[in-house]
Each structure stands twice: as structure tokens, then as C-alpha cells.
Amino acid sequence: MEYESVIGLEVHAQLDTAAKIFCGCSTEFGAEGNSQTCPICLGMPGVLPVLNKRAVELALRSILAVGGQVQPKSIFARKNYFYPDLPKGYQISQYERPLGTGGSVTVHLDGLAKRVGITRIHLEEDAGKSFHPEGRAIEYSLVDVNRCGVPLIEIVSEPEIRSPEEAYAYLVALKQILQYTEVSRADMEKGKLRCDANVSVRPKGQKEFGTKTELKNMNSFRAVQKALEVEIARQIKIIDSGGKVVQETLLWDEDRQAVAPMRAKEFSDDYRYFPEPDLLPLEVSMDWLESVRKGLPELPEARRRRFIEVFSLSDYDASLLTSERAIADYYETAVGLYPNPKMVANWINVEVFRFLKEKKIFIDDLKVPAAELAALLKKLDSSSLSNTMAKEVLAAMVETGKTVEAVVAQKGLVQESDEAVLDGWVREVISAFPKQRESYKAGKKQLLGFFVGETVKKSGGKANPKLVSTLVKKHLGE
Amino acid sequence: MGELNRKKAWELLSLLDTKEISAVELTQSCLAEIDRSGKKLNSFITVLSDSALEKAREVDVKRSKGLPVGRLAGVPVAVKDILCTKGVRTTCGSRILQNFFPPYDATVIRKLKEADAVVIGKTNMDEFAMGSSTEHSAFGPTLNPIDPARVPGGSSGGSAAAVTAHQTILALGTDTGGSVRQPASLCGIAGFRPTYGAVSRYGLVAFASSLDQISPFAKDARDLWLISDVISGHDRRDSTSIPERLFDYPYSGFKGKAGLPKTTRFGIPKEFWGEGLAPEVREAVRGTIDKVSKAGYEVEEVSLPALSAGIAVYYIICTAEASSNLARYDGVKYGVRVNDYADLFEMYAKTRAAGFGAEVKRRIILGTYVLSAGYYDAYYLKAQKVRAVMKKEFAEVFKKVDFLLGPTTPSAAFKLGEKTDDPLEMYLNDIYTVPVNLVGVPAVSIPCGKNREGLPMGLQIIGPQKKDEIVLKAAIMLESLGIKL
Ligand SMILES: [Zn+2]
Numbered sequence: 001m002e003y004e005s006v007i008g009l010e011v012h013a014q015l016d017t018a019a020k021i022f023c024g025c026s027t028e029f030g031a032e033g034n035s036q037t038c039p040i041c042l043g044m045p046g047v048l049p050v051l052n053k054r055a056v057e058l059a060l061r062s063i064l065a066v067g068g069q070v071q072p073k074s075i076f077a078r079k080n081y082f083y084p085d086l087p088k089g090y091q092i093s094q095y096e097r098p099l100g101t102g103g104s105v106t107v108h109l110d111g112l113a114k115r116v117g118i119t120r121i122h123l124e125e126d127a128g129k130s131f132h133p134e135g136r137a138i139e140y141s142l143v144d145v146n147r148c149g150v151p152l153i154e155i156v157s158e159p160e161i162r163s164p165e166e167a168y169a170y171l172v173a174l175k176q177i178l179q180y181t182e183v184s185r186a187d188m189e190k191g192k193l194r195c196d197a198n199v200s201v202r203p204k205g206q207k208e209f210g211t212k213t214e215l216k217n218m219n220s221f222r223a224v225q226k227a228l229e230v231e232i233a234r235q236i237k238i239i240d241s242g243g244k245v246v247q248e249t250l251l252w253d254e255d256r257q258a259v260a261p262m263r264a265k266e267f268s269d270d271y272r273y274f275p276e277p278d279l280l281p282l283e284v285s286m287d288w289l290e291s292v293r294k295g296l297p298e299l300p301e302a303r304r305r306r307f308i309e310v311f312s313l314s315d316y317d318a319s320l321l322t323s324e325r326a327i328a329d330y331y332e333t334a335v336g337l338y339p340n341p342k343m344v345a346n347w348i349n350v351e352v353f354r355f356l357k358e359k360k361i362f363i364d365d366l367k368v369p370a371a372e373l374a375a376l377l378k379k380l381d382s383s384s385l386s387n388t389m390a391k392e393v394l395a396a397m398v399e400t401g402k403t404v405e406a407v408v409a410q411k412g413l414v415q416e417s418d419e420a421v422l423d424g425w426v427r428e429v430i431s432a433f434p435k436q437r438e439s440y441k442a443g444k445k446q447l448l449g450f451f452v453g454e455t456v457k458k459s460g461g462k463a464n465p466k467l468v469s470t471l472v473k474k475h476l477g478e
Numbered sequence: 479m480g481e482l483n484r485k486k487a488w489e490l491l492s493l494l495d496t497k498e499i500s501a502v503e504l505t506q507s508c509l510a511e512i513d514r515s516g517k518k519l520n521s522f523i524t525v526l527s528d529s530a531l532e533k534a535r536e537v538d539v540k541r542s543k544g545l546p547v548g549r550l551a552g553v554p555v556a557v558k559d560i561l562c563t564k565g566v567r568t569t570c571g572s573r574i575l576q577n578f579f580p581p582y583d584a585t586v587i588r589k590l591k592e593a594d595a596v597v598i599g600k601t602n603m604d605e606f607a608m609g610s611s612t613e614h615s616a617f618g619p620t621l622n623p624i625d626p627a628r629v630p631g632g633s634s635g636g637s638a639a640a641v642t643a644h645q646t647i648l649a650l651g652t653d654t655g656g657s658v659r660q661p662a663s664l665c666g667i668a669g670f671r672p673t674y675g676a677v678s679r680y681g682l683v684a685f686a687s688s689l690d691q692i693s694p695f696a697k698d699a700r701d702l703w704l705i706s707d708v709i710s711g712h713d714r715r716d717s718t719s720i721p722e723r724l725f726d727y728p729y730s731g732f733k734g735k736a737g738l739p740k741t742t743r744f745g746i747p748k749e750f751w752g753e754g755l756a757p758e759v760r761e762a763v764r765g766t767i768d769k770v771s772k773a774g775y776e777v778e779e780v781s782l783p784a785l786s787a788g789i790a791v792y793y794i795i796c797t798a799e800a801s802s803n804l805a806r807y808d809g810v811k812y813g814v815r816v817n818d819y820a821d822l823f824e825m826y827a828k829t830r831a832a833g834f835g836a837e838v839k840r841r842i843i844l845g846t847y848v849l850s851a852g853y854y855d856a857y858y859l860k861a862q863k864v865r866a867v868m869k870k871e872f873a874e875v876f877k878k879v880d881f882l883l884g885p886t887t888p889s890a891a892f893k894l895g896e897k898t899d900d901p902l903e904m905y906l907n908d909i910y911t912v913p914v915n916l917v918g919v920p921a922v923s924i925p926c927g928k929n930r931e932g933l934p935m936g937l938q939i940i941g942p943q944k945k946d947e948i949v950l951k952a953a954i955m956l957e958s959l960g961i962k963l
Binding site for chain 2: 042043044045049051087270280
């Protein structure tokens with residue numbers, strides 16, 4: 001039988017605020033354990049939460065960015081469960097009345113665009129982190145509550161995703177939106193983006209959903225895709241052999257590339273949600289919403305269209321350059337310093353992307369700032385570097401982080417522009433190819449490039465092609 | 479000078495200001511009384527003799543140098559042991575917090591200190607404010623100073639007993655379902671529950687967040703006004719705190735007779751006179767109402783049908799909130815942790831089994847139940863709906879009358895142990911007080927006579943939201959009618 005999978009994703013994104021959601025503690029990543037705490041986020045007796053307005057604004061941005069509706073009145077609720085990394089014994093979240101509902105994310109896959117609906121976006125606080133040191137003599141666990149109270153939004157998609165690849169593409173698109181709007185750094189490695197997945201399968205054509213399972217513990221977009229592939233195959237195998245899928249929560253094991261049921265004690269079915277009495281209902285006025293809307297930065301789709309219009313780029317080039325806000329920013333900075341949009345686009349989309357891929361890094365980690373790329377292209381343009389040399393210089397800059405000037409000086413990569421030297425090479429080349437010389441003289445002017453190329457080759461890449469071209473023309477009687 | 483500790487704060491403040499007495503003398507007279515009767519009554523969990531005397535000396539120095547002083551400068555105030563005091567043990571009457579020293583001061587404690595009040599000690603209470611008799615304390619019961627065989631009421635029984643026994647001049651309690659008005663009534667003093675949100679809850683260890691309210695005890699309504707003015711006001715640390723100032727300073731009503739216009743209308747809810755009301759209380763309250771009427775005020779019967787559901791609604795909402803608020807006492811971070819456990823969940827279970835008393839456990843179980851999937855709609859949600867109806871009825875009735883009058887409690891103080899085996903009987907003691915908490919309006923209890931055994935009985939005045947000052951004005955008027963012990 002042919003099956004179709006039904007996937008819904010729950011994404012938790014850390015809002016990019018300086019302070020936590022209900023107290024003034026810092027959200028800085030990587031601080032010493034339990035150093036960013038106060039009585040409030042420690043859940044001491046008698047403390048009360050006070051909502052961070054900035055967190056609300058970022059959540060509002062995310063709702064507007066996906067075209068969702070901001071609810072004028074939303075309500076915080078307590079999600080009750082016991083765990084050492086949850087000091088209050090409950091998490092403040094939103095339940096029946098979330099801040100945002102509806103909207104969609106446009107997903108591009110195999111050249112086709114598809115909209116995945118958003119069910120809801122709500123605000124909540126993060127829990128802390130538990131560590132379970134291993135070893136025979138160790139009979140304790142450690143808790144770091146620095147993350148307690150870090151502001152999150154949970155973005156729940158409709159079950160409209162139909163394949164693991166589509167899930168991957170959805171996450172890429174969502175991350176792009178969150179980064180563009182500066183709602184979240186959306187960095188999965190630093191735990192600033194997390195994703196759980198609900199998945200079920202059903203015979204193709206059937207309307208009713210099958211029994212779903214929930215997948216947790218994936219730590220990269222690829223892991224989400226892989227876990228879904230593994231789980232879908234598992235569910236199909238169960239159904240094909242006449243069995244029934246059990247509704248349960250499964251943990252992805254990256255090392256084993258397999259899923260395993262969560263131990264019963266690690267979760268509770270009944271969170272006993274009820275409205276948080278320590279916080280007033282969250283009311284968003286039209287004025288507030290309007291000011292957030294005005295501050296909304298350009299979204300990826302709009303920026304792509306602008307690049308096509310203003311810089312006369314192809315759809316392909318513009319899409320690549322706007323795939324990440326950081327890349328688009330890099331491009332615009334470089335173009336600002338060296339206003340040749342097409343050339344800068346080519347160098348980023350071909351050369352820079354190649355290095356990013358090879359090194360598996362993001363553009364923020366590239367050791368060549370946009371200004372240095374612009375400087376390199378200027379040198380190329382002014383003929384003080386040849387194309388080949390420029391590529392060599394860029395490679396060295398990527399490795400060492402040195403400036404264009406420093407690399408050029410170190411490598412002695414100075415283009416040969418001395419007319420006397422060039423003239424010698426040109427003469428040698430012309431006399432070495434008498435046949436071509438005759439053809440040129442007879443009118444085959446396209447052979448100019450051949451002579452220039454041969455001369456540059458002869459010079460070991462150092463000859464200034466523009467000057468060589470002039471000299472060839474001179475010698476061949478023009 | 480007589481016994482200073484028997485005087486009221488407003489009398490003492492003028493003696494202090496004119497330097498006829500010193501804050502040290504006054505504090506010493508209270509500490510001497512604590513020495514004499516404190517142990518027997520078990521009104522305090524912690525007495526702060528040293529820091530109290532130090533503060534008193536500081537205030538005396540300020541006065542002698544002619545420096546400005548706070549509004550309660552030199553007046554001893556006892557605080558319920560549920561209010562966080564920086565570096566001073568705060569137990570909530572519970573074993574689970576017997577070693578808890580808060581790293582911060584509650585907002586009200588900060589305000590008392592800024593007003594130069596002398597914080598004299600932390601008073602006994604029903605564990606986590608759950609109870610109506612102060613018998614449910616891990617530190618033993620508090621006795622009623624009027625008759626030590628009887629309870630002082632609860633849960634703020636320690637504070638009520640301390641004021642009654644002149645161990646302090648003023649005291650703070652918390653009133654979640656009547657925990658200040660009921661003990662005030664049973665001890666024959668005055669207790670005032672302000673509008674919900676009038677006093678910051680920051681640093682008040684939560685029992686039921688939507689009902690909890692820090693509330694003062696005093697010997698009369700004028701003193702209640704003095705301390706309410708000091709402790710109330712907006713606090714950005716409490717999102718439910720209301721922005722308006724409810725008290726006018728300095729209080730103009732003190733000059734001349736506390737005048738309430740004769741057009742003031744008092745409503746008598748007929749639901750307050752049903753089954754369970756002791757005849758002697760009925761008589762005493764009726765007698766007071768007659769005096770009000772004779773004094774020329776309008777008195778009329780009103781009806782608030784939802785009041786009959788008060789106890790049921792209250793015990794669903796307060797237990798639901800408590801089950802969540804008390805989840806943090808898990809032995810992980812502070813407080814007591816048992817030593818012997820096999821794993822995390824056994825640590826939780828054993829710690830909480832050993833740390834909490836029976837009444838707290840009962841309410842956690844009840845609250846967990848009413849919030850559980852499958853029961854939420856039938857209990858918690860329905861209770862919230864009735865609560866909304868009750869709010870509407872109160873808003874309606876306050877269009878017709880200015881105040882509601884009625885008994886504070888169905889009977890005078892009961893004997894120790896009399897109701898401990900029957901939680902329902904105990905809960906019914908709050909029948910006239912809980913609606914105020916559910917609706918969030920201000921209410922004051924003042925004495926309205928004694929029964930044949932010499933036990934005091936209380937009268938409750940309930941006013942509309944944010945009319946705290948007027949409610950106290952009405953109490954001052956009633957006191958001036960000679961309705962006093
Ligand atoms: Zn904090």
C-alpha cells in the first residue's frame with residue numbers, strides 16, 4: 001500500500017532579549033552555571049513574575065511576520081509538573097488563549113512553493129538544564145537554572161507537512177523569518193531553537209489521520225528530517241504487518257539513528273493547566289501593535305524582490321543572497337563599497353558559498369568581512385590583480401583572516417603592468433603562433449582573446465590582461 | 479505614663495512626637511509582655527528583640543536630632559511568619575520551611591522599615607495560612623488571650639493574639655478567606671482586609687494567589703487606617719497591584735467627628751442570617767444594626783443569592799491555586815529534604831510527606847483533583863463562573879447601598895480541638911468572610927460586644943472595590959456609636 005505521512009512541528013525559539021521574561025536576569029549564553037539567577041527565576045517563596053515587554057514585542061513581530069492574528073487579549077497559564085530544573089514546579093506558558101493564531105510559512109521545495117499553516121504562536125518561559133554526571137561513585141544530578149525564565153515562543157504548525165524533506169524546508173524558512181525579524185538568533189546549536197515533531201501515516205487518499213507519535217530530542221534540522229524518516233518507516237512497518245501504532249512520545253537517539261520510547265517517569269500526561277493568577281491578562285492595544293508593525297524589518301520574500309529590482313539580479317542570484325539575513329546584509333555592505341551588483345553577487349554566490357560549504361560555517365564566522373571582499377573586487381577591477389590571482393588571494397584570506405593588502409604583499413602577487421616586460425611576452429607569443437597571426441590579420445578579430453590568454457599564461461598569471469590586449473592590437477597592426 | 483503597650487498607635491505617635499515617651503520604652507513594654515505571656519500563648523515563632531530595640535534606638539536618635547521620621551516611627555509591629563524577611567527565618571508555620579532564611583524583604587516589610595516601624599517578631603499561623611484556628615502549625619497552636627482554652631482563630635492567629643495580649647501595637651496577617659477578619663472577631667480586635675491588589679503581595683509566600691491579601695490588625699479602625707496607608711500602594715514587582723492610591727494622607731477624617739453623610743445606606747444581606755449562625759451573634763449584630771438605624775442612617779435588606787455557593791467556590795479555587803503554589807517545596811533548592819530516598823521521585827514524595835502537615839496535604843490533594851483532566855470543567859471552571867456571577871451581584875448591590883453589614887463569624891471562639899477532626903465544620907467558620915476574597919472588595923471586622931461567657935463577637939463592614947478609606951470611615955463611625963467591648 002502507498003502511504004502518506006502527516007507531520008506537524010512544534011518549534012521553540014528563544015526570543016532575543018537581554019533580560020529574562022519575568023525577571024531582570026541576563027539571558028547571555030555560556031555563563032557560569034547558576035550565575036544568572038535571582039529569587040524570582042529561582043522560584044523562591046513569595047516572589048512574583050513581572051512580564052518583560054520586550055519579549056512580548058518580539059513575539060508580536062513573529063506573529064506579524066507569518067501573517068497571523070494577534071489576539072487583543074491573551075492569558076498566561078501554569079503548566080504544572082515536577083522536575084528539578086523547574087524551580088517553581090510549574091512553567092508559565094499560554095494555553096487556551098495564546099497571543100497569536102493563524103498565519104503561514106512559505107516553503108520552497110524542488111522549485112515549488114507551498115504554504116504551511118501556523119496554528120498558534122504563544123509566549124512561555126524556558127526551564128533549566130539538568131546534568132546527570134556518569135560514573136559509579138556519582139549519585140547525584142546537577143541543575144543549572146540560568147536558562148530558567150529565558151523567554152521563548154512556541155510556534156505550532158498545522159499538520160500540513162507531508163514529508164521529512166518538507167519538514168526540513170519548513171524549518172529553514174521559519175528560521176529565516178525569525179532571524180530576519182531579529183525575533184530570535186534561531187541557533188539550534190546554542191539551544192535557541194528546538195523542534196519537536198508529531199507524525200502519523202495514513203494510506204494515500206484516506207482523509208482521517210492515523211495515530212500520531214511525538215518525536216523529541218532532535219538537535220539539528222537534519223536530525224529532524226532523519227528522525228521523521230526513521231519514524232515513518234517504523235509506523236509503516238507496524239501497519240503493514242497488521243499492528244497498531246501506539247500514541248506515545250519517542251526520543252531520537254542521534255548515535256544509534258533510532259527512536260526509543262521515553263521512560264514513563266520522564267513525562268506526565270496531565271499538566272493541570274489553569275490561568276496564572278499572578279499575571280494579568282495580556283492586552284495588546286491597536287497602537288502598540290501598530291508601532292510593532294512599523295518596526296518590522298524587511299522580510300526575506302520582500303528583500304528578494306527588491307534585490308531583483310534594484311540590483312538587476314536574476315531570480316536565482318537574489319534567492320541565494322536572501323536565503324539568510326546575514327548573507328543579504330553581507331551582500332549589501334559589499335555592494336555599498338563596490339557598486340557592481342552583478343559582480344559582487346557572482347563572487348558571493350560562487351566563491352564565498354564554496355568556502356562556507358567546504359568549511360561548514362555560517363557567513364558570520366567567515367574571516368573575510370564584506371569590506372575586505374569589496375576591496376578585493378576593486379583591486380581586480382583596477383587590474384592590479386587578475387581573476388586567477390584574486391581567487392588565490394580570497395582563499396588565503398579565508399584561511400588566515402588577513403586583509404587583501406597583507407595577502408598580496410606576502411605572496412608578491414602584484415600584477416605585471418610594466419609595458420616593456422609585457423611587450424617582450426607579447427612579441428614572443430605572436431611569433432610563436434604565425435598561423436593565428438595571419439588569420440587575425442585577415443579579419444578574424446575574435447582571436448584577440450587567444451593571444452591575450454597565451455600571454456597571461458606565459459607570464460604565470462601575472463600579466464595585466466588589459467594592457468596585454470592593447471599591446472597585441474598594436475603589434476598586429478591596429 | 480501607664481502601660482504603654484495598651485495604647486493605640488495614633489495615641490503613641492503623638493506621645494513619641496512630643497518626646498513624652500521613647501520608642502525604646504515602648505518597644506521594651508511590648509517585649510516585656512512577650513516575655514510574660516508569649517510562651518504560654520505561643521503567639522510568636524521568632525521574637526526579634528535585638529533588631530527591634532536597635533530600630534527603636536535609631537528612631538529615638540532621629541527624633542532627638544529633629545530629623546524627619548517615618549509615619550510609624552517607633553511603633554512596634556508584629557508580622558505573620560508568611561512574610562519574607564531578609565536573613566530572618568520565615569517558616570510559614572511549616573516543617574518544610576523550618577530552616578528557610580529569605581534572601582530578600584517582602585515589599586510590605588520594606589515599607590514598614592521605611593516608615594520607621596519597629597518589627598518586633600514573626601507570628602505563629604496555620605501552616606501556609608491554611609486553617610481557621612492556628613491549630614495547624616508545625617510550631618504548636620496559639621491560644622486565645624481572652625480564654626486560653628479557646629482558639630484565637632486563624633490562620634493569622636499569632637498576630638491577632640499578639641495585638642490582643644498587648645505584645646505588640648499593630649500586626650500584619652494575611653487574609654485569603656477571612657484569616658485576618660475571623661481571628662480579629664474571635665479575639666475582640668479590629669482587622670481589615672483591603673481591596674485585592676491594594677497591598678503588594680511581593681514577598682508574601684503564596685497560598686492562593688488570586689485571594690491572598692496582606693491585612694493589618696489593630697485595636698481600632700483609626701490604627702487600621704494608619705498602617706494600611708503605610709503598607710498599601712502600587713508595586714511594580716506585583717503585576718496584580720493596583721495603581722491608584724486608596725488612602726488620603728494625612729487623613730482628614732481624624733479631625734472632628736468621623737462624619738458619614740446621613741444619606742449613607744447600609745445593606746443587610748439576608749443570606750448572612752441562615753442556618754449555623756449562633757443566636758448570640760445574631761442578637762449582637764442585630765443590636766448594632768438597630769443603633770445604626772437609630773443614628774439616622776438608612777438600613778435595608780438586600781440579597782446576593784450566589785453567596786450560598788461561597789464556601790464551595792472558595793475551597794475549589796484556593797486549593798487549586800495552593801496545589802500549584804506549593805509545588806516548589808520539593809526538597810531540591812531550599813527548605814527541608816529527607817535523607818533517605820532511592821530516586822528523585824521518592825525524594826519528592828518522602829520530603830513532602832514529612833514536610834507538610836495534614837491540612838496542607840488535604841488541600842494539595844483537593845486542588846490537584848479539581849484541576850485534573852476530566853474534572854477541571856466540573857470543578858475549577860464552574861467555580862470561576864460562579865465567582866464571576868458573585869462579582870456581578872456585588873457590583874449590582876453596591877449600586878443600591880454603600881456598605882454591607884453582617885456578622886464576621888457564625889460563632890464566638892471555639893475550643894481547641896473542637897473542630898480539628900471535622901474539616902468541613904472548620905471550613906464553615908469562613909462562611910461570611912470568603913465572599914469578600916472571591917470578589918476582591920475591602921472589608922473590616924470590628925468588635926460588637928461579648929457573649930455571656932465574655933467572648934468577643936465581630937461585625938463585618940464590606941464596601942465596594944477601592945473604597946478602602948470609606949470602609950474604615952464607616953468603621954470609625956460605628957465605633958463612635960459606642961459599639962465596643
Ligand atoms: Zn532572575
